[in-house]
Amino acid sequence: MGEGRGEGQGRVTLWGIEVFLAAAEEGAVSAAARRLGVSPSAVSQQLAGLETALGVPLLDRAARPLRMTPAGTMFRRHARTILDAEAEARAELAMADLSALTTLRLGMIEDFDAGVTPMLLTALAEDLKHCRFLLETGASHRLLDGLETRALDVAVTADGGAVGEDADWREVHPLMAEPFVAVVPRGVTLDPDRLPLIQYTARHLMGRQIAAHLMRQNHAIPSRFELDSYSAILAMVAAGIGWTILTPLAIRSAPRFRPEVEVRPLPFAPLERTISLSARAGVLRDMPERIATRLRSLIAGQVVAPMVADLPWLAGTLRVM
Numbered sequence: 345m346g347e348g349r350g351e352g353q354g355r356v357t358l359w360g361i362e363v364f365l366a367a368a369e370e371g372a373v374s375a376a377a378r379r380l381g382v383s384p385s386a387v388s389q390q391l392a393g394l395e396t397a398l399g400v401p402l403l404d405r406a407a408r409p410l411r412m413t414p415a416g417t418m419f420r421r422h423a424r425t426i427l428d429a430e431a432e433a434r435a436e437l438a439m440a441d442l443s444a445l446t447t448l449r450l451g452m453i454e455d456f457d458a459g460v461t462p463m464l465l466t467a468l469a470e471d472l473k474h475c476r477f478l479l480e481t482g483a484s485h486r487l488l489d490g491l492e493t494r495a496l497d498v499a500v501t502a503d504g505g506a507v508g509e510d511a512d513w514r515e516v517h518p519l520m521a522e523p524f525v526a527v528v529p530r531g532v533t534l535d536p537d538r539l540p541l542i543q544y545t546a547r548h549l550m551g552r553q554i555a556a557h558l559m560r561q562n563h564a565i566p567s568r569f570e571l572d573s574y575s576a577i578l579a580m581v582a583a584g585i586g587w588t589i590l591t592p593l594a595i596r597s598a599p600r601f602r603p604e605v606e607v608r609p610l611p612f613a614p615l616e617r618t619i620s621l622s623a624r625a626g627v628l629r630d631m632p633e634r635i636a637t638r639l640r641s642l643i644a645g646q647v648v649a650p651m652v653a654d655l656p657w658l659a660g661t662l663r664v665m
Contacts, residue, residue: 356397358430361423362494363390364402368420369493371409379495427494431627449478451487451499453619455593459646460639467638484549488514491622498632500639502549503618517621517636518665520643523658524554524615526608527578527595528587534611536565540586544594545572550617554589557615574598581605591617592651592662607655616661640664 366376367387377384395402402416412420448468452461465477480490484501491499492513500519528534544551551570558565569586571577575598577588582604595607621639623632644664652659 356394357390358427360390360394360397361426363387364394364416365420365423365427365494367391367403367410368412368416373405373410424494428624428627431624446474447476447478447497448472449480449495449497451480451482451490451496451501453484453487453501454481455591455597455619456500457481458597460642463642463646464635464639467642468635488622491624494624497628498621498623498635500619500621503620513625514622515625515632517632519619519621519636519639520647520664521616521618521661522591522593523661524557524589524591524610524617525595525658526587526610527581527590527605528608529581529584530604530606532584532587532606534587534608536563536587536611540569541565541567542569542571542577542580542586542588543567544574544577544588544590545570547572550591553615553617557613561612563612575601578605592655592658593619593647596647596651602654609657614661618665 363376363380363386366379367373370376370379373384373387373391377387380387391403398415398419400415401413402419404411404413450465456464461479461481465479468475468477480487480496487496487499487501490496503516526534528539532539544554546552546555551572569577569580571580574590574594577590578595578598578601580586581588582601589610592607595602595605621632621636648662648664651662
């Protein structure tokens with residue numbers, strides 16, 4: 345009879361190691377349980393079994409948040425190596441046949457929610473007949489954190505700097521580049537000194553990129569609002585309250601406001617960002633590139649073509665990479 349995950353105490357198991365890493369990184373048993381999709385009691389049972397097998401305590405459960413003991417800190421380095429080797433072995437076995445993949449944890453920026461993400465999952469489901477898909481959407485920095493801590497297998501995010509600058513831990517597959525654009529109320533002349541700027545929040549990477557670019561222009565632009573919602577920003581622009589700086593993907597995410605706004609090039613030096621697919625370097629072999637290839641095709645048809653048809657001056661700057 346096979347063992348369940350809650351059994352087998354007295355032996356070091358891959359599941360026990362994954363539970364330990366989740367608890368160490370999340371700082372709480374309950375948070376680790378949510379991340380892994382199991383009960384807190386199952387997490388506690390696995391931690392106790394792992395500590396019994398190793399003969400040393402790994403976590404100080406009395407601390408809030410949980411803290412690793414010296415032995416836990418030492419074991420964490422080995423745990424990462426063990427799980428990376430296990431993932432690489434699974435990927436190597438599945439290399440010739442993607443149908444061998446059983447679970448794919450995918451992180452996607454919210455910009456692709458409306459069309460690209462559902463179409464990607466539908467296509468992958470056809471290729472990976474027996475695979476379970478776990479999707480997380482969110483801000484780029486949170487998705488990259490999830491990738492680094494093994495909570496995600498693949499993440500599609502906006503790049504914060506030059507592609508490849510952190511290639512020591514992740515492989516990066518560029519998907520598309522898009523320019524930042526000015527969005528103004530329809531029929532209104534853009535005068536940055538008179539019409540207030542509605543800024544995208546600097547708590548997210550895109551907002552910080554915009555703020556840094558504005559500083560480089562050495563021009564003080566009045567701003568009264570800072571929001572974290574594309575729809576709310578575009579609604580305010582459509583109402584004539586101000587203008588904003590966003591990207592074609594952001595505008596595409598709230599199409600109901602498109603008839604009430606005009607999209608124009610920035611009234612100063614241009615700025616663009618890159619969207620890329622990332623995975624932990626060398627772990628999933630050629631799977632990330634296969635997914636990236638499919639994504640590029642979807643982006644070309646679902647994003648680039650309709651946006652360039654709407655705004656022909658975007659041709660060449662809004663592009664698949």
